[in-house]
Amino acid sequence: MLRLHGHPFSSYCWKALIALYANDTPFEFVQTSGELPLSAQFPGKVHPGGHIPVLEDGAQVIVEATSIIEHLAVHHPGPAPLIPTDPAEAVVARMLDRVFDNYVMGNMQRVVAAHLASRDAPELGLRSEPDAAEIAAAKARLRQAYGWLESWLGQNRLPPHVSLVTCAAAPSLFYADWIEPIGEDQPRLRALRAELLALPPVARCVDDARPFRAFFPLGAPDRD
Incomplete structure (x- = not known):
């Protein structure tokens, strides 16, 4: 097991x-x-x-x-094509995995980390306000990543669900949109987030995580 x-x-x-x-x-x-x-x-x-x-x-x-x-x-293979069998398509899947992890998830976590640091600061004798410059920089990078993805989605097709890309994109976009909402000028990326959240494996993760939303340091929005 x-x-x-x-x-x-x-x-x-x-x-x-x-x-x-x-x-x-x-x-x-x-x-x-x-x-x-x-x-x-x-x-x-x-x-x-x-x-x-x-x-x-x-x-x-x-x-x-x-x-x-x-x-x-x-x-442990199954019906979900986690890694594309075509080597060239697999390269693209791995590239997108890195984009979502490093530039969406990574910058989302920079904002979360800034808030966590401010929460712990009084115990360390430090200032307790989140680092505004760090948060602004992380959000700017998030918007940059959103723009890149919107453009990529307009010119390319994702591997079929559920793939490595699905697994990386779903949590990245779910939490990042809480930090810096995906703009109206990025309809493809907004549609992808909604599509991912409707997938049963992703919806199961969302539901299982609901009891812990109070721990989100910025305060979880009343949606999703």
Whole structure:
């Protein structure tokens, strides 16, 4: 039995969960505890950065969400085409995975991190206001990524769902839109977000994460 260590509110855990749900792959979900430091839990002991998700497949331990999806595509394939079989299409899928992780998810997390830092600042004797310059810079990068994706979507086609791209795009766009709403001038990207949220594996992640929305440091919007 596969074991996935993570948390249902984690965007990167969604990546792995979407792939598992899409292929009805049997697995056990091991939720990390908020009462213990991650360093004292299994992921913190086996991941070089102490992050989630972490997948156990027998004696094998796979870290990093993208690598987990690649592992599932090779060792636990199903009807969902996680990685395109055509090598050239696979290159495009991996490129988009990096775009969503680094420039959408990454900049969304910069804003979240700024708010988390301000929340913890008083305990460290530091100022408690979020770093406005960091937030503005991250939002500007998010808008830049949105613009690139809108243009790309106008000239290209995504791999069929559910692919590596689906797994990366869904959590990225879900949370990023909470930070910096996708503009009316980006209809393709707005439509993609809505399309992704309607997919059963993604909707399941959204619903499973609802009880934890109060932990979103900016305050979760009353939608989605």
